[in-house]
Amino acid sequence: MSVTHFLPLALFVLVSTITPGGATTLATASGAHFGYRRSLPLMTGIAAGLASMAASAAAGLGTLILALPSLQLVMKLVGSVYLLWLAWKISRSGPPHLNAKVAKPTRFLGAVWLLWHNPKGWAMTLGAAASFAALTGNPLQLGVLLGGFFAVGALLSLSLWCLAGLVLARLLRTDAQWRILNSGLGVMLAASIAPMWFE
Secondary structure, eight states: OOGGGGHHHHHHHHHHHHSSSHHHHHHHHHHHHHHHHHHHHHHHHHHHHHHHHHHHHHHTHHHHHHHOHHHHHHHHHHHHHHHHHHHHHHHHOOSOOTTOSSOOOOOHHHHHHHHHTOHHHHHHHHHHHHHTGGGOSOHHHHHHHHHHHHHHHHHHHHHHHHHHHHHHHHHOOSHHHHHHHHHHHHHHHHHTTHHHHOO
16 A cells, blocks of 8 residues: 555644644643643643544444443543643643743643543544545554554644744743733633534
C-alpha cells in the first residue's frame, strides 16, 4: 500500500487535532504559564489518551461506550465538571510561572484521564475507525495505525498551540493583560464543553 493511501487519514487527524477545543486551550494555557518543557507531560498525556481511544475504537470499545447512554451521561458529567474546574483555575491564575518550581502543570495521567472522559472524543475516534477501516482488514493493525496517526498528529498540533501560549507569555507584560488572557482562555475551555452536550 502506497503513502497516498494514508493521506486522507493524515488530513483527518490533522484537522481534528489542530482545531480549537478543550485540549488545544489547555496546551495554550500551559505553554503560557509553564513553558514548553514543563507542558510536555500534558501534551504527551493528551496524545496518549487520544491514541489509546483511537486504538480502542478500532477494537470495538468505542461502539460499546456509545451504545450505553447511561455510561455516556456519567462520562459527560465527570468530564464537564473536571473541565469547568480547570477553566476556573485558568481564569483565576495570574501572570505566568515559567521559572517557578512550585506551580504544577497538568500531569500525564491527568491528561489521559481527561481525554477518556470525553464522549465527543470517542465519537471522533469511532468515526475514524469506521471511515478508515478499509486501510487494513485486521482490527489490531487498524488500532495501531489509528493510534500512531492520532498520537503524532496530537503532539504536533498541541506543540503549536503550546508555543503560541509561550509567545503570549513573552508579549504580555501587565497583570491586567494576563487577567484578560486567562479569563479568555477559561471561557474558551468552559465553552468547549457545549458541543459535548449539544451534539
